[in-house]
Amino acid sequence: MPTAAEIADALELVQSFVDESHLIKNLHQCRDCGQLYFHVWFELLDWDDGDDRMYDFYIPVTTKAEIDRLKGVMPPPQSIELLECRPRLQVGPGAEASCAESEADG
Numbered sequence: 646m647p648t649a650a651e652i653a654d655a656l657e658l659v660q661s662f663v664d665e666s667h668l669i670k671n672l673h674q675c676r677d678c679g680q681l682y683f684h685v686w687f688e689l690l691d692w693d694d695g696d697d698r699m700y701d702f703y704i705p706v707t708t709k710a711e712i713d714r715l716k717g718v719m720p721p722p723q724s725i726e727l728l729e730c731r732p733r734l735q736v737g738p739g740a741e742a743s744c745a746e747s748e749a750d751g
């Protein structure tokens with residue numbers, strides 16, 4: 646898996662939708678292959694031991710409809726819809742990067 650820094654390096658900001666203290670939503674594009682990723686950064690406050698947990702989700706998108714839909718999706722705990730987006734690249738908690746594969750791919 647790529648590290649969080651490698652993901653950030655590989656992607657370029659295309660458009661910003663939301664930029665708030667606990668929620669960022671924007672669109673990134675892969676510098677290599679041009680794949681668009683809808684990026685959501687959010688923070689879960691007072692989770693478990695009280696540490697703030699920060700997450701970055703990168704969800705590959707192709708159509709404007711997909712982008713528009715994701716613009717309206719709230720992050721957890723308001724909605725678990727983002728957790729159901731597969732495949733996705735995920736960074737967090739901490740700097741740990743992981744990949745949630747699509748159901749079909751196993």
Ligand SMILES: [Zn+2]
Nearest residue numbers: 675677678680
């Ligand atoms: Zn790429």
